[in-house]
Amino acid sequence: MSSHREAPEISKDPVADSTDVYAFVSPADPSKVILIANFIPLQKPDGGPNFYEFGDDVLYEIHVSNTNKAEPNISYQFRFHTHVRNPASFLYNTGPISDITDATWNRPQKYSLTRVVNGEARQLASGLTSPPVNVGPRSTPNYAALAEQAVHTVGNHRVFAGQRADAFHVDLGSIFDLGALRPFNEAHVISMPNMGGVNAVQSYNVHTIALEVPAKALTRDGAAPSDVLDRRSTIGVWATASRKKGSVFDAQQGKFVGRGPWVQVSRLGNPLFNEVIVPMGRKDKWNSLPPNADDKFAKYVDHPELAGLLPALYPGVFPNLAAYDKSRADLDAILLTGIPSGVVPGFTNYTGPVKADMLRLNMAIPPSDNPNSLGLVAGDAAGFPNGRRIIDDVVTIELRAVAGLTIPLVDPSYTPDGAASAVEDGTSDTNADLLDDFPFLGLPGGGYQTQPGTTQAS
């Protein structure tokens, strides 16, 4: 998946597991930028009685780099605190929750928002309320109204933190069954009949932290970005989750308590970077490092394992890719440095030579009136890899890029295989409807409304 359960260690710690990061110019107000990070993957909506919630013992952050160093010049920190109103009850709610302040919600969660600029922290707000999860029509009637109450205005920012429907779509069941793409099953080395893709993420929820920020609050000089080719217009974005370095079981409380400084346990910039680029033995380490340490991982971008697998899994389908033995400068630019000016006419999101996995958003590019889910490779410069919108089909984009479709951007002598522009996992966005305004992600599925899945042993 984008980054759901992407590394061995973090897959055992879902509360701190980042799943997707989005950064885009707001289509509702192009002077604003939307920063979204999702955590806690694959939430089955009916997972009670202890429903999903942010970790009080986790520091969640969205970082922005606005210089050439790929350092966190601006960080937004979210710290959560859960209050149990009635510890004598086993219930998540003791009656309908019609307002996020209702006493019937037995486990309200609040949070503080801190903005750190070049190391100087300033708490913007505290006591901000998250919405409850979507339990069902009796417990959380009119969930849309409840969630709307949890959109807070903090100065010139808007902020939301709570449960949302996952907007990512991917065929997990097929891709991780020996790299199978159902629409191309017949061409697979272990052939099966072709069929449509299955969106494995459909109907699952995540927990979202989302910010709407004036674009000029993210530039290095406070100026509103207006010139696409001006280096100051592009920012790098990534999210992290951190835990205390030490953890001890407190027998009095019956739970673990943390001691010491925060240490990073999860990181996410570009979708699928740690998942399919970084090898298994280094994924956990990668999660603990800052983006500007990614030079150590550049060799996995320059010679990605997946590019070698495609010709082996689909014999005869990718002959040109199989023969290409040069370093993948196209992927290096897309994922690690941004695309320099001159590669795509009128576009750049280059952030300097420091190799760092970040989403790079050129904020001077306005939202598209007619968005294309294939983003920049389809001529829509407002989409991935220029930042990432919720609608962007990053699985197809990255699959085609790895398959060689973007090599001619940097190596005109290369002719992509015909399959490179057709390969896909066959899924489409069958997730919840998105909202037209902040926080944009769709409402989470309800527990009562959830139907069993279709798992079969064979």
Add this chain to the structure above:
Amino acid sequence: MSETNRRKFLAAAGIGTAAGTVGLVAGGSPARATPHPERAKEPLLALVEDHRGSEVRLLVGEREVVVQDRDLVTRLLNAAGGR
């Protein structure tokens, strides 16, 4: 680590007061530490990652204090060994 700092650490750690712990005075080291006004006043973890080295990491609050003191490491190792 100065003797003062070591005493501060021992006092803050509360070592020697918990049941089952061993006094750290064996080997002729100072018998009693004096609490410093600026000592930590919350639980902490002391971490010795290299038993052959001289480094003790103290995890307290949201901080990590790194102490270089081979004698302190030895005393902790002795204590951990029941000596």
